[in-house]
Amino acid sequence: MPKILNVDELAKTYQSGSKKLKVLDGISFAIEAGDTFSIVGPSGSGKTTLLGLCAGLDTADTGKVELCGSDIGNLNEDERALLRNREVGFIFQDFQLLPTLTALENVSVPLELQGDASAKERSIGLLKKVGLEERLDHYPSQLSGGEQQRVALARAFSNKPSILFADEPTGNLDEETGEKVIKLLFELNKEAGTTLVIVTHDLELAQRTQHILRLKGGKIIANEKVILT
Numbered sequence: 001m002p003k004i005l006n007v008d009e010l011a012k013t014y015q016s017g018s019k020k021l022k023v024l025d026g027i028s029f030a031i032e033a034g035d036t037f038s039i040v041g042p043s044g045s046g047k048t049t050l051l052g053l054c055a056g057l058d059t060a061d062t063g064k065v066e067l068c069g070s071d072i073g074n075l076n077e078d079e080r081a082l083l084r085n086r087e088v089g090f091i092f093q094d095f096q097l098l099p100t101l102t103a104l105e106n107v108s109v110p111l112e113l114q115g116d117a118s119a120k121e122r123s124i125g126l127l128k129k130v131g132l133e134e135r136l137d138h139y140p141s142q143l144s145g146g147e148q149q150r151v152a153l154a155r156a157f158s159n160k161p162s163i164l165f166a167d168e169p170t171g172n173l174d175e176e177t178g179e180k181v182i183k184l185l186f187e188l189n190k191e192a193g194t195t196l197v198i199v200t201h202d203l204e205l206a207q208r209t210q211h212i213l214r215l216k217g218g219k220i221i222a223n224e225k226v227i228l229t
């Protein structure tokens with residue numbers, strides 16, 4: 001299988017006041033198209049930062065990220081946005097829903113902006129899938145944390161991404177809803193071949209993916225192939 005993501009010797013430093021903080025150092029790994037992959041590690045180990053770099057939301061100091069055949073270090077901001085629109089779904093740890101848009105609009109507006117005539121219909125279908133058909137007209141402030149997370153999930157599916165990055169997708173959900181969301185993610189992987197890259201603290205969830213990358217202090221301490229039972 002071709003590699004959908006190739007990460008080579010990635011490093012990222014944040015400047016905070018006069019201090020420099022090296023958050024990622026010497027990160028190299030690759031993911032094959034269609035694989036399921038999880039990233040685990042303690043709080044502050046660089047998981048969210050790494051996910052953002054892989055998805056082309058941010059750029060590294062040194063090293064290379066090749067996403068769907070493009071070296072994203074060679075793309076300008078517009079080109080990266082285009083690549084993300086075409087290929088990438090992203091579920092943020094803090095959802096990042098637009099507060100002035102309803103649940104339905106949060107899912108449908110990005111599609112409408114891309115000129116998709118069936119945006120509304122598709123978005124309603126996606127919100128039904130995550131169990132929110134009764135909440136279409138609610139604003140984010142009128143939704144529980146778990147409901148907001150499910151809107152974020154529906155939005156991440158909306159462009160039929162070839163690779164979906166999910167930052168703690170079950171972090172705010174009760175066990176039953178969390179299991180539903182995980183099932184949906186794995187279904188998407190099976191049915192559409194969507195590559196899944198999941199950051200999680202849930203080791204049971206990690207064991208259900210084909211590969212586990214362990215981060216600590218901004219470095220990879222293990223890259224394991226999981227024997228799925």
Ligand SMILES: Nc1ncnc2c1ncn2[C@@H]1O[C@H](COP(=O)(O)OP(=O)(O)OP(=O)(O)O)[C@@H](O)[C@H]1O
Pocket residue numbers: 014015016021023041042043044045046047048049050093
């Ligand atoms: N914009 C920023 N400016 C400065 N420091 C940052 C910035 N973003 C993150 N950091 C720091 O980088 C480190 C890694 O952050 P990151 O969010 O990637 O960790 P994480 O592994 O996702 O943690 P968690 O499990 O708590 O979500 C942290 O120490 C954090 O304080």
Ligand SMILES: [Mg+2]
Pocket residue numbers: 047048049093167
């Ligand atoms: Mg994080």
